[in-house]
Amino acid sequence: MHSVSTLGYMVFGVNDLAAWEAFAVNVLGLQAGRRVPGESLGLRMDDYEQRILLVRNDLDDFLAAGWEFESDAELEAFVVQTRAQGIDVAEADAEVAEQRRVSRLFVCCDPDGIRHEFYCGAYRTTSRDTFRSSVLRGAFSTGRLGAGHFVTVPRQSAPARAFCERVLGLKLSDSINGDAAPGVNLDVAFFHARTGRHHSLAIADVPFPVHKRIHHVMVECVDPNDVGLAYDRCKQAGVPILMELGHHPNDQMFSFYMISPSGFAIEFGAGGIVVDDATWEVKRYAELSDWGHKLNPPPGPAAGTAQ
Numbered sequence: 490m491h492s493v494s495t496l497g498y499m500v501f502g503v504n505d506l507a508a509w510e511a512f513a514v515n516v517l518g519l520q521a522g523r524r525v526p527g528e529s530l531g532l533r534m535d536d537y538e539q540r541i542l543l544v545r546n547d548l549d550d551f552l553a554a555g556w557e558f559e560s561d562a563e564l565e566a567f568v569v570q571t572r573a574q575g576i577d578v579a580e581a582d583a584e585v586a587e588q589r590r591v592s593r594l595f596v597c598c599d600p601d602g603i604r605h606e607f608y609c610g611a612y613r614t615t616s617r618d619t620f621r622s623s624v625l626r627g628a629f630s631t632g633r634l635g636a637g638h639f640v641t642v643p644r645q646s647a648p649a650r651a652f653c654e655r656v657l658g659l660k661l662s663d664s665i666n667g668d669a670a671p672g673v674n675l676d677v678a679f680f681h682a683r684t685g686r687h688h689s690l691a692i693a694d695v696p697f698p699v700h701k702r703i704h705h706v707m708v709e710c711v712d713p714n715d716v717g718l719a720y721d722r723c724k725q726a727g728v729p730i731l732m733e734l735g736h737h738p739n740d741q742m743f744s745f746y747m748i749s750p751s752g753f754a755i756e757f758g759a760g761g762i763v764v765d766d767a768t769w770e771v772k773r774y775a776e777l778s779d780w781g782h783k784l785n786p787p788p789g790p791a792a793g794t795a796q
């Protein structure tokens with residue numbers, strides 16, 4: 490079966506580009522890249538021209554996942570396979586591919602309306618334009634592992650999971666059925682792509698209404714000190730913390746969760762493991778975190794736009 494290689498980029502539709510730029514650069518430590526004033530802003534994490542694209546959009550939500558392929562041939566074979574499954578996959582026009590900073594791009598939608606984009610030929614920066622963060626001590630963990638992960642909260646988990654496994658070709662890493670807080674039970678299935686980041690996509694069944702398509706996205710840094718430094722930056726800037734510092738038992742991620750200007754959460758972590766399919770055993774865990782990750786009460790009405 491042809492499957493996606495890694496989650497290469499993410500697209501967020503945001504209603505306040507200026508607030509997002511300040512948050513992304515000063516708190517997360519991303520670097521501002523290609524800008525179309527009033528319309529979009531590319532954010533860099535490494536030598537890709539962009540890993541996160543912010544597009545002005547009143548949805549204020551996750552718009553698209555960009556799945557990478559290593560060659561045209563690999564991408565084309567995947568598209569043929571996906572169309573044979575009855576999925577409507579369209580080739581994006583040159584303007585959209587250019588906005589995503591990739592040479593070739595196909596698009597489809599999943600059962601919950603999230604766009605899945607399949608590409609090859611991501612634009613890279615020149616050696617004279619290496620990634621620079623104004624606040625990060627080390628680097629983001631990207632490369633073959635991609636931009637990070639995202640966790641969806643589908644209306645129904647069965648079709649979402651079928652899309653994940655049968656269309657994208659992701660494999661189950663493990664699952665957790667545990668309490669985020671007393672009486673708040675979550676059932677989460679974690680899926681990895683070919684290059685092995687523990688999960689590029691997870692599907693969460695939650696017992697409360699979520700007003701966004703995702704629960705959170707995750708970006709990972711190499712130096713665990715950068716997690717603590719990012720936590721301090723959030724406190725100083727008044728960015729709400731959804732979950733305090735903690736550690737997940739499955740992907741071994743040391744992280745905390747902050748609330749982005751769009752209201753969905755961002756997990757900022759280090760230490761996530763890489764899956765080797767040759768030796769991996771799928772497990773089921775009974776707790777979301779082996780320590781920490783204390784869930785804070787929901788922030789006040791202004792919190793979603795706080796810096």
Ligand SMILES: [Fe+2]
Nearest residue numbers: 638640707756
């Ligand atoms: Fe996560």
